[in-house]
Amino acid sequence: MNVHSLIPMEQNPSKKVQILESALELIKENGFHGCPISQVAKQASVAAGSVYTYFESKDEMILELYTYVKTEVAKKISEKDDPKKNFEARFFDLWNNVTSLYREKPAFQSFLDQFSSSPYNTEAVQLECDPLGQWLEAFFKEGVESGQLKALNPKIISIMVLGSLISLVRFTTYFKAKTASAAQDLHLIPQMVWDGIKFQS
Amino acid sequence: MNVHSLIPMEQNPSKKVQILESALELIKENGFHGCPISQVAKQASVAAGSVYTYFESKDEMILELYTYVKTEVAKKISEKDDPKKNFEARFFDLWNNVTSLYREKPAFQSFLDQFSSSPYNTEAVQLECDPLGQWLEAFFKEGVESGQLKALNPKIISIMVLGSLISLVRFTTYFKAKTASAAQDLHLIPQMVWDGIKFQS
Amino acid sequence: MNVHSLIPMEQNPSKKVQILESALELIKENGFHGCPISQVAKQASVAAGSVYTYFESKDEMILELYTYVKTEVAKKISEKDDPKKNFEARFFDLWNNVTSLYREKPAFQSFLDQFSSSPYNTEAVQLECDPLGQWLEAFFKEGVESGQLKALNPKIISIMVLGSLISLVRFTTYFKAKTASAAQDLHLIPQMVWDGIKFQS
Amino acid sequence: MNVHSLIPMEQNPSKKVQILESALELIKENGFHGCPISQVAKQASVAAGSVYTYFESKDEMILELYTYVKTEVAKKISEKDDPKKNFEARFFDLWNNVTSLYREKPAFQSFLDQFSSSPYNTEAVQLECDPLGQWLEAFFKEGVESGQLKALNPKIISIMVLGSLISLVRFTTYFKAKTASAAQDLHLIPQMVWDGIKFQS
DNA sequence: CATGAATGAGAATTCATTCAT
DNA sequence: CATGAATGAATTCTCATTCAT
Incomplete structure (x- = not known):
């Protein structure tokens, strides 16, 4: 019998934070220039496409990062x-x-x-x-x-x-x-x- | 206490300044993201390739622009x-x-x-x-x-x-x-x- | 001279038809380009993965849709x-x-x-x-x-x-x-x- | 002494036609699905980026192809x-x-x-x-x-x-x-x- | 020196498909 | 069976740079 998840978990919050922290680190090191999604994803140990599970676009990610940091x-x-x-x-x-x-x-x-x-x-x-x-x-x-x-x-x-x-x-x-x-x-x-x-x- | 221009006068100085001013304007409007060499050149009324007569690379241009502005x-x-x-x-x-x-x-x-x-x-x-x-x-x-x-x-x-x-x-x-x-x-x-x-x- | 439905009745037939109709609508609106499985599924009110319960692949789905429509x-x-x-x-x-x-x-x-x-x-x-x-x-x-x-x-x-x-x-x-x-x-x-x-x- | 071109040639028309013919062939073989710019360029013996010298976008290319064929x-x-x-x-x-x-x-x-x-x-x-x-x-x-x-x-x-x-x-x-x-x-x-x-x- | 077409590496983004839950 | 997060290959497009004219 299959077990249905009882915990409604719209998204994995820790993975989202992992991505944000990864972007943060790359921006510190290399500026906005130096944080391609591919690198952000690699540093966060997720696939490049997965970033788009959490953020509509790269710009959206940067804006959420601003909110996060503030x-x-x-x-x-x-x-x-x-x-x-x-x-x-x-x-x-x-x-x-x-x-x-x-x-x-x-x-x-x-x-x-x-x-x-x-x-x-x-x-x-x-x-x-x-x-x-x-x-x-x-x-x-x-x-x-x-x-x-x-x-x-x-x-x-x-x-x-x-x-x-x-x-x-x-x-x-x-x-x-x-x-x-x-x-x-x-x-x-x-x-x-x-x-x-x-x-x- | 006057400071004299540090821009070397080799080549066509006005064209060099045109390029710098053009880059300056684009960076103000769109940030470093938004100033591709092609745009800089167009706004300065020169060919894209000509920018490389005055600057070794885009990075070099940005650095010279910093000196210029300061x-x-x-x-x-x-x-x-x-x-x-x-x-x-x-x-x-x-x-x-x-x-x-x-x-x-x-x-x-x-x-x-x-x-x-x-x-x-x-x-x-x-x-x-x-x-x-x-x-x-x-x-x-x-x-x-x-x-x-x-x-x-x-x-x-x-x-x-x-x-x-x-x-x-x-x-x-x-x-x-x-x-x-x-x-x-x-x-x-x-x-x-x-x-x-x-x-x- | 009546023709009987060719859709096999294994699985949930209404859900299969829902998916087909959903794909049909999207293809009408946006062509083959504009009917990603994710959209088809959303419009059919099923999960994306569920489409693969009914069809081997997207191509298979399109081919079955052809049979369905004809x-x-x-x-x-x-x-x-x-x-x-x-x-x-x-x-x-x-x-x-x-x-x-x-x-x-x-x-x-x-x-x-x-x-x-x-x-x-x-x-x-x-x-x-x-x-x-x-x-x-x-x-x-x-x-x-x-x-x-x-x-x-x-x-x-x-x-x-x-x-x-x-x-x-x-x-x-x-x-x-x-x-x-x-x-x-x-x-x-x-x-x-x-x-x-x-x-x- | 440098020789300036006396023939104003905004673009190379034959290369543009090469690209169009290449797209045409691919669309015949594989449909709109099967003509990625990378393939079109390869078949036309140009670099992928060069397609964008002649066409604003892929859609624009398809539309020009329609005009061309008609x-x-x-x-x-x-x-x-x-x-x-x-x-x-x-x-x-x-x-x-x-x-x-x-x-x-x-x-x-x-x-x-x-x-x-x-x-x-x-x-x-x-x-x-x-x-x-x-x-x-x-x-x-x-x-x-x-x-x-x-x-x-x-x-x-x-x-x-x-x-x-x-x-x-x-x-x-x-x-x-x-x-x-x-x-x-x-x-x-x-x-x-x-x-x-x-x-x- | 000037030009701008050509290049191709690399960026953002999409999407069919899988699989743990 | 159902779900949808995760994947990563593939796609479109950009842009710094080169080089033949």
Whole structure:
């Protein structure tokens, strides 16, 4: 007698994640140029055709990868925030958490960076649910409302902070040699940023 | 502090520049994906084969384009600096000059942004002559030495300032709608950045 | 002169017919190109793999579909023939019955037309049981033997009649606009054909 | 000193025809299924990519092939018509010319047949310039106006004549064995058709 | 030097078929 | 028997690069 599966499993979620992680790694190493579906599939140990079981097209896969990465980053960053600390401490925690996350998962940073400056990043994409942006905006809103940050639009603060942070990470990731002379002072950047956004009595 | 063109004058210089500008425009519109040599050549009004008279390969062309753009930007930025003004004024001038330049020549910003986050941007590339980086470093060195900026490595200051600036430009370029609500406060960003780097008495 | 269904009744006969009808519809709409098994299965509300329970391969399915359609057509045409009428009336009845059948079931005509001109239609296929051809041959044989048609090989008459008929239906089906000007005269075609085959005293 | 070509030759016409003839042959042998670009190119002794120098896409190639074949057929048929003969003789000449042409160039007949019943044959395609259809219509118009054919729309007559003819050719081409018994009478078909369309005093 | 037709390796995608559940 | 995820060969098409003119 045949046994019918009782577990409705529309798709194998782990295989989908395997494919996404494989694409992520290839994009980090070789850019969008260097991640043909054939390679993605090989690295994920699936057949090339199987990628199309999970994604309508390669573009769709890249877009889902963006959502995936942003969600993962938002999850990890928000988990580590301790709202009981004072805001200044939370800001430096955030800074350190992001830089460590990117150091641990350089593919996250590299992908987000490449995606953001690529034509994939249309306005339509940005208007979709953005858990990372939302969390950051809420975070800085708290700082403004509690009077610890300058009375600015939290989105503006996000832009400035993230810009500095991305710039810093990009430099340290890509150009270890170049910044060697400056490495000792890199930890002063968050202080500069904090000085820029904190409320000046 | 003027920077002279680095484009060698062998061959037909205007045709070479035509090709570079054509590539620049296509990369802005469609990313690295969307600039096949055939298109670049058509837009530059030359034959596809002729591109190989001026560049060894497509990669070589992209790399030369990077040099070209950085040189152009350095030239325009350095030209507009007035060393007779006080440093704070020069800082805000710089900020405005860069943002206007990118507004006038969005292809410059888009290309630099894409290039920087791409695998083209190897350490070897960065170690080559970088007139823009050099000029900025010299600029901030002056600010530090004259006691108007925090006593930090000028390279570090460059990183932070440029990061904020790129982030700002990227947002305003790509996402007009998204930042509409925040648009009125965008001009406050340079002040934040200045507050972050200025010497605090 | 009734023709019985040739579809064997092993397995679930309705599901087999569902699959055939689904393929028929897709071939009418999109040609042989546009009827992947996945679509056929979806339209028949079965799983793709299930098609292979009923047919050895896709080619086998197409060949069975040919048998199915020819059988259906033969059944409907033979049912409506009234041997008690005189032969001329029966000829015009036949003509009208075929044209109405094709108008009601355009997929029948479209499939037969595509199949006939395709490489599926090998000599081997033609030598198999052909209820439609047999019925027509018998019909025209009667006309010849009763002296109402020219004394020709009935197969030859079939060829000429069916050719005109298929040509007519193809034109009216595919090109409504084109024949608009000629539409009023289309009903004269059977008369021309009859004039061509009738015994000339 | 270099010699610039003085002959403006947008494309190599013979190579384009080579490709078309190659596709024609493959479609005759294997149908639309069996003519992948790779095979077409190989048989035409060009690289696969070169096909795209001459045609925008495979579909475009098929459509141009249709135009090519119809034009060739129209040319050959019209060349052999002798307007000085009486109309009945010209009709039998036409019939013989078409059947011999199709016997000499079976790929023409096979392609036209397959194309006509395929989804390529849209109304838009039919509304394009159709030299063969136009020539035939003009031919039969002459017959009607000179009182030698029934007073019908010449398009209608074309439909009937071509239908019989295609049907005949299809049978003789595909099924030599089947019609063996009938072969001796095949030459009587044009007489039947003529009897169907001629003016009956 | 300029041209652009020709090349062919490689990319995205499809789809008939299989097989573990 | 039914399912549909998985497969991978085959297909269409692109594009960097070459080379005869």
